[in-house]
Amino acid sequence: MALKIEARRQISTRMLYLTPFIAVAATVVAGFFLFLILGADPFLSLYYFFVSPLETKYGISELCVKAAPLIMIAIGLALGYRANIWNIGAEGQLTMGAVCGGAVALAFWDESGIYVLPLMALAGLAGGALYAAIPAFLKTRFNVNEILTSLMLTYVATLFLAVLVFGPLKDPMGFNFPQSRMFTDSATLPIIWSETRLHLGFVIAVAVAVGGWVLLTRSIVGFQIRTLGSAPAAARYAGFDRTRLTWFCLMLTGGLAGMAGTFEVSGPIGQLVPNISPGYGFTAIIVAFLGRLHPLGIIASGLLMALSYMGGENAQINQGLPQAVTGVFQGLLLFFLLASDFLVRYRVRMVKPVLEG
Amino acid sequence: MTAEMILPMVLTVIAAATPLLLAAIGELVTEKAGVLNLGVEGMMLAGAVIAFATTVGTGSATLGIFAAMVAGIVMSLAFGVLTLTLMANQVATGLALTIFGIGLSSLIGSSYIGTPVTKLATLAIPGVSDIPVLGPLLFGHDVLVYASVALTVAVAWFLKSTRKGLILRAVGESDLSAHSIGYDVIRVRYFAVMFGGLCSGLAGAYLSLSYTPMWVEGMTAGRGWIALALVAFASWRPWRVLGGAYIFGGVTILQLYLQGAGGIGVPAQVMNMLPYLATIIVLTVISAGPWRGRLDAPACLGKPFRPAS
Numbered sequence: 001m002a003l004k005i006e007a008r009r010q011i012s013t014r015m016l017y018l019t020p021f022i023a024v025a026a027t028v029v030a031g032f033f034l035f036l037i038l039g040a041d042p043f044l045s046l047y048y049f050f051v052s053p054l055e056t057k058y059g060i061s062e063l064c065v066k067a068a069p070l071i072m073i074a075i076g077l078a079l080g081y082r083a084n085i086w087n088i089g090a091e092g093q094l095t096m097g098a099v100c101g102g103a104v105a106l107a108f109w110d111e112s113g114i115y116v117l118p119l120m121a122l123a124g125l126a127g128g129a130l131y132a133a134i135p136a137f138l139k140t141r142f143n144v145n146e147i148l149t150s151l152m153l154t155y156v157a158t159l160f161l162a163v164l165v166f167g168p169l170k171d172p173m174g175f176n177f178p179q180s181r182m183f184t185d186s187a188t189l190p191i192i193w194s195e196t197r198l199h200l201g202f203v204i205a206v207a208v209a210v211g212g213w214v215l216l217t218r219s220i221v222g223f224q225i226r227t228l229g230s231a232p233a234a235a236r237y238a239g240f241d242r243t244r245l246t247w248f249c250l251m252l253t254g255g256l257a258g259m260a261g262t263f264e265v266s267g268p269i270g271q272l273v274p275n276i277s278p279g280y281g282f283t284a285i286i287v288a289f290l291g292r293l294h295p296l297g298i299i300a301s302g303l304l305m306a307l308s309y310m311g312g313e314n315a316q317i318n319q320g321l322p323q324a325v326t327g328v329f330q331g332l333l334l335f336f337l338l339a340s341d342f343l344v345r346y347r348v349r350m351v352k353p354v355l356e357g
Numbered sequence: 358m359t360a361e362m363i364l365p366m367v368l369t370v371i372a373a374a375t376p377l378l379l380a381a382i383g384e385l386v387t388e389k390a391g392v393l394n395l396g397v398e399g400m401m402l403a404g405a406v407i408a409f410a411t412t413v414g415t416g417s418a419t420l421g422i423f424a425a426m427v428a429g430i431v432m433s434l435a436f437g438v439l440t441l442t443l444m445a446n447q448v449a450t451g452l453a454l455t456i457f458g459i460g461l462s463s464l465i466g467s468s469y470i471g472t473p474v475t476k477l478a479t480l481a482i483p484g485v486s487d488i489p490v491l492g493p494l495l496f497g498h499d500v501l502v503y504a505s506v507a508l509t510v511a512v513a514w515f516l517k518s519t520r521k522g523l524i525l526r527a528v529g530e531s532d533l534s535a536h537s538i539g540y541d542v543i544r545v546r547y548f549a550v551m552f553g554g555l556c557s558g559l560a561g562a563y564l565s566l567s568y569t570p571m572w573v574e575g576m577t578a579g580r581g582w583i584a585l586a587l588v589a590f591a592s593w594r595p596w597r598v599l600g601g602a603y604i605f606g607g608v609t610i611l612q613l614y615l616q617g618a619g620g621i622g623v624p625a626q627v628m629n630m631l632p633y634l635a636t637i638i639v640l641t642v643i644s645a646g647p648w649r650g651r652l653d654a655p656a657c658l659g660k661p662f663r664p665a666s
Contacts, residue, residue, distance in 0.1 A: 086448055138637070142645035147395065147448070148586050149640065152633040155579050159626040167624060285452055322467035327460020331399075334453035335435065338445040345444070 004351045008344075015344045020290050020301065023337035030332050040319045048318045049311035049325075059310065061196030065268055066306035068205040069094070069260035069277070071299055073284035075212040076253030078293040082216070083228040085249045089135065089150025090257040091281025092157035093128040097258020098265045099161055100127025102180060102272040105187035105265075106169060112186040120187060120262050128258015129251045131157065136250035140243045146250070154281070165272050180272035189267040201263035206299060208256060213295035221248065257281060278309065279327075286334045305330065364490060366610065371502060372568055374606025376401070376560040376577075378505040380584035381591070381598045382512050383556020388588055389516060390549030391529035391657035392440065395451025397557050398581025399458020400432045404561025406462040409572045412474050422501070422562050429558020430551050432458060437550045441543050444661045459575060469572045477501065477567040501563040506599070508556065513595035525549060529655035532662045542662050557581065579633065586636045590643055592653045608635045 028046065035045035053059040073090045080087050101124035108116045134153060138144035162178070171181045189199035216222035228235040228245055235242070264276055287305050291297030312326030380397050387394050404425035412421030436454050439445040477499040486496040516522040527535040528545045536542045560580070565572055583605060591597035612628040 088452060138641055138644075142641050144637075144640050144644045145589070148582060148589075149637050151582050152579070152586075152636050155633045156630045159630050162626045163624045166626070282456060286456065289449060322464050324460055324463035324467055327456065328464055329460070331453055331457025331460050334449070335439065335457060338439050338450050338453060339443055341445055342443040 004349050006347050006349065008347050011344050012347075016292060019337060019340040019344060020292065020297070022340045022343075023290070023333055024304070026336040026340070027329060027333045030336075031329060034325070034328065035321075038321055038325075040315075040321055045315060045319055045321070048314045049329075050307065052318075053307060053310040053314060058196065061193050061198040062310060063303060063306050064202045065197050065199070066309050067299075067302040068199075068202040069264060069280045070284050070287045070305055071205040071302035072201075072208050072260040072263075073253070073257045073281060074287035074291060074298045074302060075208050075295055076249075076256040077284055078288040078291065078295065078298060079212065079216065079222075079225055080249035080253050081229075081288060082293050083225040083245055083249055084232070085139075085246055086147045087132065087135065087150050087250055087253050088147055088285060089132070089152075089154045089281070090253060090284055091277060091279065092150065092154030093131045093254040093257035094261035094264075094277055094281050095154070095157040095161050096131040096261070097124035097128035097255075098261030098272065098276045099157075099164060100124055100258065101262025102183075102265045103169070105183045106180055106272075108187065109181060109184060112184060114186075116184075116186040117189065117266065120266055121259055124258045124260075124262025125255040126258070128261065129255035131258070132250045132254020133247075136247050139250075140246050146246075161272070161276070162274050165274055169272055171271075178274050182271045183266055187266055188270060189263060197268050199263070199267040201260075201267050204263070205260075205302075209295045209299050212298075216295060221245075225249065257284075283309075283330055286330055286337075289334060290337055305333075308333075364494065366614065367494060368497075369610045369613070370603065370606045371498065372606075373609040374602040375502050375505045376563045376568060376580055377584050377587060377605055378509065378599060378602035379501070379560035379563060380557050380581055381587040381602055382505070382509050382595060383553040383560075384584055385588050385591070385593060385595060385598055386512055386516075386525070386556075387549050387553035388658055389529045389593060389655055390525050390546045391532055391655050391660065391662070392546050392550055393447045393451065393659040394433065394436055394454070394550060394553055395448060395585065396432065396436055396454025396458065396581075397553075397584050398577055398579065399455035400429045400554050400557035401561040401564070401577045401581045402458045402462035402575070403428045403432050404558030405565035405576060406466045406469070406561075406572060407558075408562035409469060409472075409474060409565040410465060412566060413469060413472055418475070418477055418566055421566060422559065425558040425562035426555045427558070429554035429556070429561070431554070433550045433554025433557070434547075436554075437547050440661065441546050441550070444663065447659050447661070455581070463574045466572045466574060470574070472572065474566065474570050476570040477563075499567050501559060501567060504559065505563075505602075509595050509599045516595065526655070529657055532657045532660075533664075536662070536664050542664070546662070560584070583632060583636050586640055589654070590639050592643070593655065594653075605632060605635065608632050 031046060032042045035042040053063060077087060077090060101120040104120045104123040131153065135146040135149040138149050139146045165178045165180060169180045171179055189201055192198055192200055192203065224240045224245055228240060228242065261276060265272055269276065283305050287298055287301045290301035308326050308329050312323045315321040315325050316323045380401055384394065384397055407428040408421040408425035411424035412418050432454060436450055439450045440447045479497050479499050482496045486492045516526060524540055525545055528540060528542050532542045564576055587598055587601045587605065590601045609632050612631040616625050616628050
């Protein structure tokens with residue numbers, strides 16, 4: 001028997017939806033061997049990694065807390081990726097959003113009012129969007145590759161945040177720790193599940209996903225984005241404005257990432273600190289792909305990737321394994337997904353070898 | 358300024374430029390064959406941690422360097438299988454390689470944080486190394502500094518003057534034509550990708566064995582991405598990669614000296630932004646400036662090759 005590869009006439013929809021599951025299964029198998037190499041009981045480790053976080057109220061609420069920023073960012077990224085606009089600097093846009101939202105919270109530190117939170121969210125949105133406007137401007141005006149600029153700006157944003165929390169925004173009563181004051185109640189997101197950290201941001205993230213779905217499938221802009229990505233020549237012929245769409249996708253992603261950053265500091269963290277995100281901006285790239293660049297798929301993949309963060313923490317607490325296991329799992333998952341994508345476009349068939357001679 | 362003051366500064370510029378040069382010259386060959394591998398940062402990190410772990414484990418820096426080369430090649434092969442054989446999107450796969458490399462390196466490195474390692478020895482050349490100023494400047498470096506320059510010379514010669522180099526460029530400029538006259542496009546690209554991995558591994562080894570002889574999580578600090586920008590900056594020419602790497606090394610060192618000089622009232626973090634801002638500015642200038650039309654990116658860069666079957 002030999003394997004024969006043939007191209008499908010059209011992409012397989014069945015495989016398109018099946019490949020994420022194949023990728024997850026392959027990652028679990030790889031994880032089994034990874035834990036074995038690390039000298040841990042593989043079955044127990046997989047249990048701690050993938051199952052035990054879901055067994056408690058705390059676990060489920062934390063899952064949603066971590067999924068919220070991933071979903072929000074991935075929705076924006078997915079729209080851009082569909083149009084072949086490669087913003088990979090969401091981590092920096094998140095940071096700038098957190099800085100702007102946090103600055104508003106600190107500016108209104110002495111005041112309390114229902115207006116503080118919306119103002120913060122708007123500031124976060126604007127901060128992230130403006131930060132994404134830099135690669136958008138350079139891309140549309142000077143044709144500078146947005147992959148490199150958005151990524152370089154991530155390093156700049158992280159350093160900028162450090163400047164602020166070590167300097168102007170440092171808590172005057174904070175014993176010189178590099179962190180801002182704790183935000184007041186007016187600047188803290190309401191908790192939607194008592195005795196947990198689950199905040200309003202999760203609801204907004206899901207709403208954003210639904211909005212993204214409507215935008216992508218039911219609006220002209222969504223149609224233009226899809227056309228630009230899948231048939232650039234047709235898009236050009238139809239007169240779709242590539243410059244405008246580039247601006248739209250980058251600003252939208254930046255804005256959403258910025259708002260997600262504000263929600264992080266006004267939700268689970270409660271103040272500005274040097275490390276706001278455990279790489280949400282990068283993990284969201286995987287979330288977008290794993291969700292098949294589809295808003296509703298992204299909700300599911302966002303929850304799954306949130307689980308990988310919790311699994312990493314669990315592996316550390318219960319098994320004494322380095323938390324970095326999370327990163328390896330995330331990378332492997334994306335590898336397997338990209339590899340299994342092959343099946344969407346190609347068919348592998350068993351054929352009987354023809355005897356020669 | 359006297360020679361005694363300038364010399365150490367020049368030596369630090371060389372040290373800062375070397376990892377950029379190693380990674381960029383590898384990526385140049387990869388891109389010349391038409392493949393865009395955005396996983397340089399991940400391959401560098403894997404190289405750095407493997408070089409460090411092997412050197413600590415065996416006591417041999419030579420083995421460490423070889424292990425880093427192997428690690429880079431293995432990582433690049435994973436990239437090759439996905440993008441060349443399975444025809445996955447090169448941008449996404451490169452990102453996956455970087456995310457995986459960051460995770461894997463911090464996983465392996467977690468038990469090595471705080472472990473010291475002897476800095477890579479300089480290879481002194483008897484006689485010439487003792488010449489004042491010129492001796493340490495030209496002949497007082499470790500093996501990887503020499504390797505970075507030697508590789509640049511070799512790549513420049515290979516691409517310009519050899520038949521295989523011509524084939525590699527043909528594959529990057531017009532894969533279908535190269536295929537139709539009988540060259541194995543995929544095979545050539547596999548070799549180019551593996552060479553890129555090897556060089557990235559070496560760049561990582563230089564960071565963890567020589568530049569800062571220790572393991573720190575994410576110690577590449579975006580150098581892999583700057584190397585990618587360098588290739589575009591050099592408009593895909595080896596000698597300009599060399600020049601660019603040294604200019605960027607200079608920017609990196611400039612910020613250290615400005616910090617050291619103190620009294621300029623600027624926080625250290627602002628100075629640390631310099632290399633990244635410089636990268637953005639340089640990219641903008643080369644994309645927009647009078648050089649725009651002469652960028653010379655390989656025509657097939659980033660496009661998957663699908664021969665009509």
